[in-house]
Amino acid sequence: MGKNKTKFNYPPFVMPVSLVGANVGGKPNFEAIAWFNLVDYQPNLISISSEKTHHTNKGIRENKTFSVNIPSASMAAATDFCGVYSGSKVDKSKTFDVFYGELKTAPMISECPVNVECRLNQTLELLHGEVFIGEIVGVYMENKYLTDNKPDTRKIDPLLFEGTLGSYWKVGEHVAKAFGIGKNYKPKQSNDNRE
Amino acid sequence: MGKNKTKFNYPPFVMPVSLVGANVGGKPNFEAIAWFNLVDYQPNLISISSEKTHHTNKGIRENKTFSVNIPSASMAAATDFCGVYSGSKVDKSKTFDVFYGELKTAPMISECPVNVECRLNQTLELLHGEVFIGEIVGVYMENKYLTDNKPDTRKIDPLLFEGTLGSYWKVGEHVAKAFGIGKNYKPKQSNDNRE
Numbered sequence: 001m002g003k004n005k006t007k008f009n010y011p012p013f014v015m016p017v018s019l020v021g022a023n024v025g026g027k028p029n030f031e032a033i034a035w036f037n038l039v040d041y042q043p044n045l046i047s048i049s050s051e052k053t054h055h056t057n058k059g060i061r062e063n064k065t066f067s068v069n070i071p072s073a074s075m076a077a078a079t080d081f082c083g084v085y086s087g088s089k090v091d092k093s094k095t096f097d098v099f100y101g102e103l104k105t106a107p108m109i110s111e112c113p114v115n116v117e118c119r120l121n122q123t124l125e126l127l128h129g130e131v132f133i134g135e136i137v138g139v140y141m142e143n144k145y146l147t148d149n150k151p152d153t154r155k156i157d158p159l160l161f162e163g164t165l166g167s168y169w170k171v172g173e174h175v176a177k178a179f180g181i182g183k184n185y186k187p188k189q190s191n192d193n194r195e
Numbered sequence: 196m197g198k199n200k201t202k203f204n205y206p207p208f209v210m211p212v213s214l215v216g217a218n219v220g221g222k223p224n225f226e227a228i229a230w231f232n233l234v235d236y237q238p239n240l241i242s243i244s245s246e247k248t249h250h251t252n253k254g255i256r257e258n259k260t261f262s263v264n265i266p267s268a269s270m271a272a273a274t275d276f277c278g279v280y281s282g283s284k285v286d287k288s289k290t291f292d293v294f295y296g297e298l299k300t301a302p303m304i305s306e307c308p309v310n311v312e313c314r315l316n317q318t319l320e321l322l323h324g325e326v327f328i329g330e331i332v333g334v335y336m337e338n339k340y341l342t343d344n345k346p347d348t349r350k351i352d353p354l355l356f357e358g359t360l361g362s363y364w365k366v367g368e369h370v371a372k373a374f375g376i377g378k379n380y381k382p383k384q385s386n387d388n389r390e
Binding site: 003004005006008009010011012013014015016034035036037038039040041042043044045046047049068070073076077078079080081082083084085092094095096099101102108110114115116124126127128129131133136138139140141142150151153156158159160161162163164165166167168169170171172173174175176177178179180181182183185187188 | 198199200201203204205206207208209210211229230231232233234235236237238239240241242244263265268271272273274275276277278279280287289290291294296297303305309310311319321322323324326328331333334335336337345346348351353354355356357358359360361362363364365366367368369370371372373374375376377378380382383
């Protein structure tokens with residue numbers, strides 16, 4: 001039994017894509033990054049990986065702040081624009097309406113339904129990438145993206161990205177509530193000792 | 196202009212969910228983890244964050260290997276089961292058909308459309324979590340999940356997770372090709388110097 005190894009060394013993950021914001025030389029810049037995620041809680045930490053040579057990295061090193069903005073699927077072209085062109089060649093500061101939060105130097109995008117403001121906690125240097133771990137200082141959202149005072153995935157409609165083919169996707173059907181559907185699940189061969 | 200900060204400190208990201216596999220005391224164990232992503236290339240590195248006290252962590256420390264398995268949406272209940280119960284209390288070794296690759300100690304799940312075999316590269320200790328960074332040694336997939344020899348997102352049908360409400364989702368409509376749609380995008384106020 002078992003499977004054969006493929007020729008691929010890059011897995012086909014469907015990830016959300018973010019627009020990471022930083023001020024570079026006092027000017028807002030945004031980079032499309034799918035390599036981000038949460039890494040710890042209390043304090044809540046978020047990690048982003050960006051190639052060391054990238055323009056955004058300069059701004060994060062300079063101010064020790066950055067933002068993670070979640071574009072909706074309708075913002076695919078603007079997001080891709082920020083992934084295709086480097087801030088070293090194209091001025092992206094006027095691409096969006098920009099606002100600042102309490103850190104004052106982490107530019108956030110008004111058009112994005114979710115904005116996460118981060119203070120740099122630590123940096124991990126890898127061979128090509130620089131992993132910036134930020135402490136979440138604030139999450140900004142307009143009321144129109146909430147239902148019963150909670151974030152509504154349908155309304156946010158986040159843009160997803162798959163990297164082996166380079167494709168953008170939308171979120172589809174709701175499947176189930178988490179931390180519930182598995183409680184009564186019985187594996188084929190069960191030898192557990194749940195009560 | 197600008198937005199108000201919400202009362203949330205946890206952002207509503209829609210992430211893929213993985214089943215991370217490790218042998219603990221010689222026995223396969225699987226933990227549902229949405230906090231993972233790629234962090235570097237050549238060599239391709241993947242990062243997962245798991246609470247230090249978790250059972251899976253013992254196995255990763257022990258063998259310096261682990262796997263990241265991508266369940267399809269149809270595996271939501273089994274995935275949730277692996278997120279709800281700890282391997283310290285429930286024996287999850289018989290939950291799936293398990294196979295091993297070239298590292299011999301990273302258990303992978305036959306039922307999952309995508310299996311990523313990893314050799315531990317480094318560990319970053321945070322306050323609650325332990326971030327394991329693994330080098331990708333192999334990506335395992337059956338041909339039925341490929342189209343024209345490339346991974347097919349529709350066939351893989353990965354399970355997604357949103358953490359503020361604790362909900363599972365499916366991937367929906369295809370939006371556009373990446374690294375293309377943005378090339379001719381014109382920001383509202385453009386002052387770039389593209390040719």
